[in-house]
Amino acid sequence: MNEEIPDWVPASGFALRLAGVHFDAVSIQGQLGEEKAKGLSRLTDYDPGPIVYELNGFRWMYFLLPPGTARERSWPSYAQRYTSRTRPALAFVGVPALYGTTWPLAWRSVPTPTAPFVDPGLLEKTFA
Numbered sequence: 409m410n411e412e413i414p415d416w417v418p419a420s421g422f423a424l425r426l427a428g429v430h431f432d433a434v435s436i437q438g439q440l441g442e443e444k445a446k447g448l449s450r451l452t453d454y455d456p457g458p459i460v461y462e463l464n465g466f467r468w469m470y471f472l473l474p475p476g477t478a479r480e481r482s483w484p485s486y487a488q489r490y491t492s493r494t495r496p497a498l499a500f501v502g503v504p505a506l507y508g509t510t511w512p513l514a515w516r517s518v519p520t521p522t523a524p525f526v527d528p529g530l531l532e533k534t535f536a
Contacts, residue, residue: 412521417503422513424500428492431458431525432478433501434471435488441469445516447534448526456530457523459516460503469516470501471526481528484535 416430427433436444441461448456448471458472470490478489490499504510506518519525 413506414519414524417519418505420505420508422502422504422510425503426492427478427490427499427501428475430475431472431501432475432492433490433499434473434478434483434528434531435468435490435501436471436486437469438467440486441467442516444471444531444534445469448531449517451530451533452523452527455520455523456517457526458519459526460501460513461516462502462512463514464512471531472501472503472519473528473531474525477528481532483532487535 414430416425425431435441445456445459460470460472462468476491479491479493483489490501502513504513504515506515
């Protein structure tokens with residue numbers, strides 16, 4: 409696999425990854441999640457870091473943060489956090505491959521060398 413692609417990104421399809429190990433995540437449902445992704449893109453000169461979205465169902469948007477950072481902040485009630493301390497059980501987040509068929513998941517924004525994760529402070533600014 410390419411050195412610039414994180415090892416937690418699968419080569420094909422999609423894979424479930426345990427939150428708190430490779431990344432933490434904050435998810436926001438539907439149009440509100442899309443609005444936060446757009447705001448974050450503008451704040452980062454369109455390099456916000458890894459954002460995964462569901463193509464069906466509730467259309468959750470998952471913002472992938474550095475491990476251990478989601479629990480450091482108080483997120484709004486409509487945002488769910490996934491960390492190594494998610495209760496009542498372990499939390500898994502679906503991660504699509506960069507290429508090929510990954511339905512029902514897709515990348516809204518891929519991890520890059522300059523933005524391997526979403527900056528939690530900048531994501532927090534989109535809630536203001």
